[in-house]
Amino acid sequence: xxxxxxxxxxxxxxxxxxxxxxxxxxxxxxxxxTHIVEHLSELVADGHLDAEFVPVESEHSAMxxxxxxxxxxxxTFTSTSSQGLALMNEVVYIASSLRLPIVMVVxxxxxxxxxxxxxxxxxxxxxxxxGWIQVFAENGQEAYDHVFWAFRVGEDRRVLMPVMLHxxxxxxxxxxxxxxxxxxxxxxxxxxxxxxxHRLHPDNPVTMGAFALPELYTEAKxxxxxxxxxxxxLILQGWEEWAQxxxxxxxxxxxxxxxxAEAVLVTMGSMGxxxxxxxxxxxxxxxxxxxxxxxxxxxxxxxxxxxxxGGARVAVVFDRCVSFGGPGGPVASEIRAALYGEAVxxxxxxxxxxxxxxxxSPQDFQNMVEEAVSRKEDRQxxxxxxxVRG
Amino acid sequence: MAKPITExxxxxxxxxxxxxxxxxxxxxxxxxxxTVGHPKVDTERCIKCxxxxxxxxxxxxxxxxxxxxxxxxxYCKGCGICAHECPVKCIDMVPEGx
Numbered sequence: 001x002x003x004x005x006x007x008x009x010x011x012x013x014x015x016x017x018x019x020x021x022x023x024x025x026x027x028x029x030x031x032x033x034t035h036i037v038e039h040l041s042e043l044v045a046d047g048h049l050d051a052e053f054v055p056v057e058s059e060h061s062a063m064x065x066x067x068x069x070x071x072x073x074x075x076t077f078t079s080t081s082s083q084g085l086a087l088m089n090e091v092v093y094i095a096s097s098l099r100l101p102i103v104m105v106v107x108x109x110x111x112x113x114x115x116x117x118x119x120x121x122x123x124x125x126x127x128x129x130x131g132w133i134q135v136f137a138e139n140g141q142e143a144y145d146h147v148f149w150a151f152r153v154g155e156d157r158r159v160l161m162p163v164m165l166h167x168x169x170x171x172x173x174x175x176x177x178x179x180x181x182x183x184x185x186x187x188x189x190x191x192x193x194x195x196x197x198h199r200l201h202p203d204n205p206v207t208m209g210a211f212a213l214p215e216l217y218t219e220a221k222x223x224x225x226x227x228x229x230x231x232x233x234l235i236l237q238g239w240e241e242w243a244q245x246x247x248x249x250x251x252x253x254x255x256x257x258x259x260x261a262e263a264v265l266v267t268m269g270s271m272g273x274x275x276x277x278x279x280x281x282x283x284x285x286x287x288x289x290x291x292x293x294x295x296x297x298x299x300x301x302x303x304x305x306x307x308x309x310g311g312a313r314v315a316v317v318f319d320r321c322v323s324f325g326g327p328g329g330p331v332a333s334e335i336r337a338a339l340y341g342e343a344v345x346x347x348x349x350x351x352x353x354x355x356x357x358x359x360x361s362p363q364d365f366q367n368m369v370e371e372a373v374s375r376k377e378d379r380q381x382x383x384x385x386x387x388v389r390g
Numbered sequence: 391m392a393k394p395i396t397e398x399x400x401x402x403x404x405x406x407x408x409x410x411x412x413x414x415x416x417x418x419x420x421x422x423x424x425t426v427g428h429p430k431v432d433t434e435r436c437i438k439c440x441x442x443x444x445x446x447x448x449x450x451x452x453x454x455x456x457x458x459x460x461x462x463x464x465y466c467k468g469c470g471i472c473a474h475e476c477p478v479k480c481i482d483m484v485p486e487g488x
Contacts, residue, residue: 198408198410205412206408206412208406208408208409210407210415215395215396216407219398219399219400219403222400223403223407
């Protein structure tokens with residue numbers, strides 16, 4: 001078993017990328033992601049990691065370099081946040097459409113304006129439909145573990161998909177946690193070499209990123225959608241084998257005290273721990289409250305969500321992004337869609353909060369549950385922005 | 391010859407829609423795009439200077455056995471640059487069918 005050390009989560013993620021022996025890192029610094037690539041550049045400069053570190057002039061270039069290097073068959077890593085993710089947006093789609101298994105850590109942060117560097121999920125939702133496998137870490141250990149998982153799953157020839165690992169900016173990225181790190185032998189066992197089906201090489205020329213006529217584009221998108229959905233068993237297998245090697249077990253949806261729960265809080269990312277604390281406090285008072293944590297955001301775990309929420313009377317969905325003029329928060333929107341066809345389903349009440357680092361305490365979650373239970377209105381446009389003044 | 395595009399089903403595509411057969415763009419006859427007209431070369435006046443060949447943005451002009459430069463209408467989009475550049479004005483843009 002690996003050693004347990006106190007380490008800033010960003011540094012641990014860089015160490016994980018180093019342990020995964022990445023070949024190319026192309027990145028541009030942006031708060032709150034900077035420490036990750038800053039440490040990677042040190043690891044390369046100090047000779048601990050034999051990789052190309054490409055200090056590009058923008059995030060658009062960062063992802064473009066990653067696409068080129070992954071297409072050439074190199075194990076490729078990058079990281080960004082917020083405006084940086086927004087700037088690279090058009091190339092983010094290309095990475096998944098070309099089936100290039102780049103791993104990108106997104107240190108989640110709000111989007112301007114007004115300018116803010118603090119954490120929420122506005123940036124994530126701008127890339128929701130880009131076709132990447134997307135996973136949320138709840139704590140530093142999960143974040144560290146999922147770097148290896150991301151390369152393992154993404155690079156599998158039956159998958160070949162880029163993977164986004166979301167960590168809440170500052171709340172996770174800048175937190176010092178006690179982490180159990182894995183050793184070299186374990187990584188070797190878990191993560192085979194990247195062997196793409198097609199690669200850019202002069203000995204065997206292929207064309208990547210050509211255009212498609214209207215007669216072919218539909219087939220290309222169908223193939224991409226099916227490929228992402230087909231990644232499901234390999235996603236599970238990646239977690240299963242990780243559990244066998246480390247004892248740490250992950251699943252698309254994690255439940256906490258949901259057995260017999262009448263009200264269930266639904267969260268994504270680091271807020272799961274706060275919500276669990278709230279559930280403990282309410283359980284201590286005899287109230288039947290549980291938590292459902294969405295870990296896998298894409299492909300979305302519809303079945304697991306239905307199963308986890310099926311027995312509850314009210315699902316209190318906590319979103320960290322506004323879908324302006326739309327159906328409330330993006331997570332609640334997905335949850336409602338998953339439950340729509342069910343004969344028996346919980347009332348879904350949606351709160352949006354924790355925007356740009358606004359603190360959310362266990363008491364806040366308790367307040368939300370209490371309000372949700374008493375709420376009559378269940379329509380999706382009846383979402384409320386929690387804690388807003390006035 | 392590859393399968394006609396309208397018969398390809400999604401399961402037959404390479405991952406990422408990669409094209410594994412080099413140079414198959416030649417199967418796509420961009421001459422279909424031509425709308426206004428095509429170049430017609432008067433070989434009586436042509437001096438074989440190759441200016442049209444050099445300037446053609448689609449590499450659609452080919453040299454024949456006698457050394458004359460003539461457009462390949464499978465690929466010529468009818469832009470008229472060859473006619474514009476010809477120093478002896480031996481290329482006319484004529485309507486389709488002529």
